[in-house]
Amino acid sequence: MNTQKITIIGVGNIGTAIAEGLIRNQFCKVSNVTLAKRNTATLHRFEEQGAKITSDNVKAISEADYIILAVKPFQIREIAEEIAPHVDYTKQVLISVITGVWLEDLKTLFSDEAVLFRAMPNTAAAIGESMTTVAHCNATQEELSFVTSLFETVGEVVMINEQLMDAATVLGACGTAFALRYIRANIQGGIEIGFDANTATLIAAQTVKGAASLLLENKTHPEQEIDKVTTPKGCTIAGLNEMEHQGFSSSLIRGLKASYDKIVKDM
Ligand SMILES: NC(=O)C1=CN([C@@H]2O[C@H](COP(=O)(O)OP(=O)(O)OC[C@H]3O[C@@H](n4cnc5c(N)ncnc54)[C@H](O)[C@@H]3O)[C@@H](O)[C@H]2O)C=CC1
Numbered sequence: 001m002n003t004q005k006i007t008i009i010g011v012g013n014i015g016t017a018i019a020e021g022l023i024r025n026q027f028c029k030v031s032n033v034t035l036a037k038r039n040t041a042t043l044h045r046f047e048e049q050g051a052k053i054t055s056d057n058v059k060a061i062s063e064a065d066y067i068i069l070a071v072k073p074f075q076i077r078e079i080a081e082e083i084a085p086h087v088d089y090t091k092q093v094l095i096s097v098i099t100g101v102w103l104e105d106l107k108t109l110f111s112d113e114a115v116l117f118r119a120m121p122n123t124a125a126a127i128g129e130s131m132t133t134v135a136h137c138n139a140t141q142e143e144l145s146f147v148t149s150l151f152e153t154v155g156e157v158v159m160i161n162e163q164l165m166d167a168a169t170v171l172g173a174c175g176t177a178f179a180l181r182y183i184r185a186n187i188q189g190g191i192e193i194g195f196d197a198n199t200a201t202l203i204a205a206q207t208v209k210g211a212a213s214l215l216l217e218n219k220t221h222p223e224q225e226i227d228k229v230t231t232p233k234g235c236t237i238a239g240l241n242e243m244e245h246q247g248f249s250s251s252l253i254r255g256l257k258a259s260y261d262k263i264v265k266d267m
């Protein structure tokens with residue numbers, strides 16, 4: 001088990017998911033995890049498990065080896081002003097999961113010498129099934145290995161060129177919501193053709209999980225797997241073609257593009 005101390009500043013949706021994933025998968029001693037947010041009322045279950053909780057960001061980072069920044073983009077300036085003077089850049093490492101905030105921005109907010117990681121996980125980190133993309137600067141091999149293993153503890157990891165981080169945000173982080181909306185539509189349709197909500201949810205979710213696993217395990221292209229399902233003159237191709245007539249793939253691609261354009265426009 002790792003002995004390094006990890007602090008998460010901003011324990012909302014994604015900070016909570018990372019904390020849950022790390023603690024659940026015993027990445028480090030729970031007592032080496034410090035969680036900081038302004039209102040700590042939602043953090044008591046972590047405290048009961050042995051984590052430290054605080055609303056004092058400076059105190060939160062005082063003993064940390066790795067500091068995960070998980071606040072909203074507009075909150076990072078205020079946090080940086082508060083904690084930057086207290087970071088020991090010779091030994092403390094910063095990991096930002098904040099959308100649209102670049103390593104160069106972080107250097108400006110903290111220090112040119114700061115060891116910086118920019119990572120994009122998703123909320124499935126809570127159950128060890130995140131997809132996390134990572135870029136970095138000034139990191140040693142040891143720091144790189146540590147951060148990789150931290151995110152591997154909560155799912156899959158891929159190192160990317162930072163230029164692709166906004167695209168990774170759309171595909172890998174927003175993608176959780178897009179996939180869930182697809183599943184929800186299946187549930188709605190499933191109810192209309194006869195199932196109760198619980199059964200429709202189980203069938204829809206397990207079917208999507210199975211389809212994704214086919215790609216991950218077989219390393220096939222989706223269309224190869226689709227070919228195995230589409231019986232000639234059968235009901236699958238009839239449904240698929242109707243979905244495409246209604247703009248199914250096109251609407252998803254446009255949605256991804258709109259999501260991407262929103263990040264690029266705002267940041
Ligand atoms: N929600 C998601 O699925 C993902 C979000 N992100 C990024 O992570 C960041 C956080 O997103 P969410 O967790 O969804 O937002 P959130 O609003 O749920 O969490 C932010 C947390 O920061 C805390 N906070 C705000 N100001 C603070 C301060 N001065 N000191 C300490 N804590 C403070 C808030 O109380 C809140 O708990 C955003 O930049 C987002 O783009 C990245 C990947 C996935």
Ligand SMILES: O=C(O)[C@@H]1CCC=N1
Nearest residue numbers: 099169170173174175
């Ligand atoms: O919607 C958002 O802005 C954030 C970025 C990734 C997931 N949620």
